[in-house]
Amino acid sequence: MNKIGNISPRQAFFLILILLNGIFYLMLPRQLVNEVGSMGWLALMLGLGAAIAIIGFITGLGRRYADKSIVQYAPLILGKALGYPISLVLLLYFAMLAVGSLRIFAELLNSALLPETPRLVLIGSLVLLVYWVVQNGLEDIARVTEFLSPFIIFLLFLALLGNIQYADISRLKPVVFIEWWKIGRGILSTVSYFGLVVTLLMLFPFIKPYDRVARMGFFVVVTGGLISGVTYLSLLTTFGVEETARMAWPVLEMVRMVRISSFLERLDALFLAVWLTTAFLNASLLSFCFLEGTSQLLGYSYRKLTLPVLGIFVVITLLPPGLIQVLNIYRYLEIYGFVITLGIPLLLFLVSSIKKGGKHGAEKNR
Amino acid sequence: MKETKKPLKLNRFSRSQEPRLRPEKEGAKEPKEEKNQENQEPKKPEEKEKEKEKEKVNISPSLQDNLKFLKDVFKGCSDIVYREFKIGTARLPAAVVFVDGLVNKAAIENFVIRSLNLYARSVPRDLTKPEDIFTWAKDGAMNNAELKEIENMDDVMSGFLSGDTAVLFEGCTKALLIGTKGWATRGISVPDTESTIRGSKEGFTETIRINTSMVRRRLRSNKLKIEARKIGKQTQTDVSVLYIDGIVNPEIVKEVHKRLDKIKEVDSILESGCIEQYIEDNPWSPFPQMQYTERPDKVVAYLLEGRVVIMIDGTPQCLIVPALFVQFLQSPEDYYERILVGTAVRWIRYLGVFTALTLPALYIAITTYHPEMIPTPLAITIAGTREGVPFPALVEALIMEISLELLREASIRLPGAVGGTLGIVGALIVGQAAVEARLVAPVMVVVVALTAIGSFVVPSFAAAIPFRLVRFPLMIIAAVLGIYGVMLGWIAVLIHMISLKSFGFPYMAPLAPLRVSELKDALVRGPRWQMMTAPQFRKPQEAPPPTMLKQPYLQGENGEDQGQGGEEK
Numbered sequence: 001m002n003k004i005g006n007i008s009p010r011q012a013f014f015l016i017l018i019l020l021n022g023i024f025y026l027m028l029p030r031q032l033v034n035e036v037g038s039m040g041w042l043a044l045m046l047g048l049g050a051a052i053a054i055i056g057f058i059t060g061l062g063r064r065y066a067d068k069s070i071v072q073y074a075p076l077i078l079g080k081a082l083g084y085p086i087s088l089v090l091l092l093y094f095a096m097l098a099v100g101s102l103r104i105f106a107e108l109l110n111s112a113l114l115p116e117t118p119r120l121v122l123i124g125s126l127v128l129l130v131y132w133v134v135q136n137g138l139e140d141i142a143r144v145t146e147f148l149s150p151f152i153i154f155l156l157f158l159a160l161l162g163n164i165q166y167a168d169i170s171r172l173k174p175v176v177f178i179e180w181w182k183i184g185r186g187i188l189s190t191v192s193y194f195g196l197v198v199t200l201l202m203l204f205p206f207i208k209p210y211d212r213v214a215r216m217g218f219f220v221v222v223t224g225g226l227i228s229g230v231t232y233l234s235l236l237t238t239f240g241v242e243e244t245a246r247m248a249w250p251v252l253e254m255v256r257m258v259r260i261s262s263f264l265e266r267l268d269a270l271f272l273a274v275w276l277t278t279a280f281l282n283a284s285l286l287s288f289c290f291l292e293g294t295s296q297l298l299g300y301s302y303r304k305l306t307l308p309v310l311g312i313f314v315v316i317t318l319l320p321p322g323l324i325q326v327l328n329i330y331r332y333l334e335i336y337g338f339v340i341t342l343g344i345p346l347l348l349f350l351v352s353s354i355k356k357g358g359k360h361g362a363e364k365n366r
Numbered sequence: 367m368k369e370t371k372k373p374l375k376l377n378r379f380s381r382s383q384e385p386r387l388r389p390e391k392e393g394a395k396e397p398k399e400e401k402n403q404e405n406q407e408p409k410k411p412e413e414k415e416k417e418k419e420k421e422k423v424n425i426s427p428s429l430q431d432n433l434k435f436l437k438d439v440f441k442g443c444s445d446i447v448y449r450e451f452k453i454g455t456a457r458l459p460a461a462v463v464f465v466d467g468l469v470n471k472a473a474i475e476n477f478v479i480r481s482l483n484l485y486a487r488s489v490p491r492d493l494t495k496p497e498d499i500f501t502w503a504k505d506g507a508m509n510n511a512e513l514k515e516i517e518n519m520d521d522v523m524s525g526f527l528s529g530d531t532a533v534l535f536e537g538c539t540k541a542l543l544i545g546t547k548g549w550a551t552r553g554i555s556v557p558d559t560e561s562t563i564r565g566s567k568e569g570f571t572e573t574i575r576i577n578t579s580m581v582r583r584r585l586r587s588n589k590l591k592i593e594a595r596k597i598g599k600q601t602q603t604d605v606s607v608l609y610i611d612g613i614v615n616p617e618i619v620k621e622v623h624k625r626l627d628k629i630k631e632v633d634s635i636l637e638s639g640c641i642e643q644y645i646e647d648n649p650w651s652p653f654p655q656m657q658y659t660e661r662p663d664k665v666v667a668y669l670l671e672g673r674v675v676i677m678i679d680g681t682p683q684c685l686i687v688p689a690l691f692v693q694f695l696q697s698p699e700d701y702y703e704r705i706l707v708g709t710a711v712r713w714i715r716y717l718g719v720f721t722a723l724t725l726p727a728l729y730i731a732i733t734t735y736h737p738e739m740i741p742t743p744l745a746i747t748i749a750g751t752r753e754g755v756p757f758p759a760l761v762e763a764l765i766m767e768i769s770l771e772l773l774r775e776a777s778i779r780l781p782g783a784v785g786g787t788l789g790i791v792g793a794l795i796v797g798q799a800a801v802e803a804r805l806v807a808p809v810m811v812v813v814v815a816l817t818a819i820g821s822f823v824v825p826s827f828a829a830a831i832p833f834r835l836v837r838f839p840l841m842i843i844a845a846v847l848g849i850y851g852v853m854l855g856w857i858a859v860l861i862h863m864i865s866l867k868s869f870g871f872p873y874m875a876p877l878a879p880l881r882v883s884e885l886k887d888a889l890v891r892g893p894r895w896q897m898m899t900a901p902q903f904r905k906p907q908e909a910p911p912p913t914m915l916k917q918p919y920l921q922g923e924n925g926e927d928q929g930q931g932g933e934e935k
Contacts, residue, residue: 008879010880011879011880109850113736113848113849113850114735114847114848114850117847117850121847122850125847125850125851125854126854129854129857129858129861132858132861133861136861136864136865140861140864140865142879143864143872143874143878143879144857144860144861144864144878146878146879146880147860147864147874147877147878147880148860266738266739266740269736269739269849272849272850273849273853276850276853276854276857277853277857280857
């Protein structure tokens, strides 16, 4: 079973969609409300535009360097001195996100379901599953995602639908205001958020057939953006700007309000199941990206690296003492993440366009 | 880098080469080398053995030598009959050798001995040379349907051991093998383990020939291939590989033969389960990766889907490969019943599987950790009934679940009528007594009953067992981590099931990897006429004519289609 396997564009679609509407999706609305208040829609739209551009760069690069991941073609484009550090930065970003998704999930579980269970147990047990599926290869990660995502999307849809009863359009005001600084911050964080599609830089060589990746990328960003946007609007109409900003887990709070008559009142457990699975899927995908990239960098089989790396992940995950520190760290990722998510693909794309270096290689490799 | 490049080139079928038999796994360390080694190195010893086999014992011209040889080889085998006689007026000594009980004695007496002994006396006297008599015997003297000329003692032995009769002649280095198979068999009866309301009531028997005939009777096509081979050094069991040429994906047939070739050296094949364990992809998984069935109609349906069937002599169960998980939850009835009914019944089964797998675990998790999750009145009811029960929910559940498994196992071993009684005794009386003794809560009894019923709706017994097994670890993890544990357990089961392969085909297809066009036979039971676009096992070029995908018999213009609907082809 020593293989990684290929995935179909549809599987890639689900992988990225669950990444966009996964564990980080829980953080986005609060972040947006904090930064731009009721004008988050603009930030979301611009972020969406940036994400589509990123997809464009990634698929452009992917076509030039088919069968190669960023770790392999970055040195070809920028030279070894610049290429390796850049891929390293990207890999660290993946690792950071993987660790982040685990920790955010543990915090969520601690606050909502299992207040007394030590985080080590929560994270450790989840990481064991991550270890298992990552060992099985990308193909299996993709299949598990593909299997679970319809349920996840369906439940999210139900939650949004169930919340319509509380909606109050007047809470959306003011729809337009001009405070450039705030709006700029909001845009940065949405660019970082949608920039999660940079995982495609790692996944591209595994997606077959590759000519459908661009379309898939476009759809996934639009779908993910739509879900995030609707959630954001739904939160605002339910809670209003001020209340949302004060909540630790606004999305979870919103879901808690969903009830079916007076009988089923606590549907949040169902949604914790959703975020458990998304946390697992996100952590698996991001760990895979990190591990595969590292193994390409070092020339080892990533299966040997998995156990130690995931062990280190668990340790790092446990480092911040509380939720506030986690949120602070995450804020940095949100603000400066765009340097990585937008900057790296853009830089590589521009340089390779100027050099036109990979053109011949691409034809040969196919 | 090499690591990543290599798998990129693999297509779906080259993946199917990856699963291995255990013996081979030890030898092959590196997957890259595997392919080369497979073709070259491991074959060398095999070839040598084949050469050895070729040095077979020749038939001696002396009849007595031959008989002596056979009697030496079969020393202590009292069921072997040697009958010597003289042919016709030439008085040429000859002998028949057969195994008592395996043959149709009347056929031997009437068509072999009587022909050679009695009728031969009317043959002209000039037929005296042994060779001439042999030719005469072969060409016309015996009126049996099957007759074969053989040239060495090994064929003689394997021939009469499988129920044929060997005829040896003095002065001849050849012998005749006459088809006289005729042992006592069980009649064709209703397959107990796979009963259906609608559809054929025939089940396979223990004789492979009868079984293949039942398939052939339903599938009168020259495309149906039945490839025979023998497996088992000691048992020499007849094994047939069935498939429909032109529909089946030849890669699957090749893979089946490849895997069967690898187990030539095993001692015995007593049941389909023996072969199954040798050649399945992951023997350590609780989930079956091949389906077994006793129903000829099921076999034909799967053959038409492009699968390969392995039939084994001596067992009514035959194996269907490759198997997908969803097919274990399907019953032939689904296809015979109405579309909506078939679909609804499938969903009931999915619900049953879910119940059987997780209901006790959920009960434990909710009563132990999260009583707030269920509606308050229900939570109060449950808490009220648990009042006075001395055990934690896990122990309570384990007591009941284990006694359920005990009952189930016991009722299988008991004869039919008594088994039913035991079920009533167990379920009603023990359950009631346990509740009254306040050992378990009444809700627990309900949960256990639902679990049991849930696992009974799975049409395949083999597929119900893993859920019964996996339930216990789930219960334990639910007791440790609550609902979070149950979810972890689910994900773990899912990861495992998704990683499984059956002859290289992903086990969870068409759900994961998602194949939308095949969901019509998984999530729902689509209309018959849409089932024409056949599943992944078919050869890609085998596309049905587009008109078949509608309801051809309802279109009216082509009156000749009426009634037949093109189902058979």
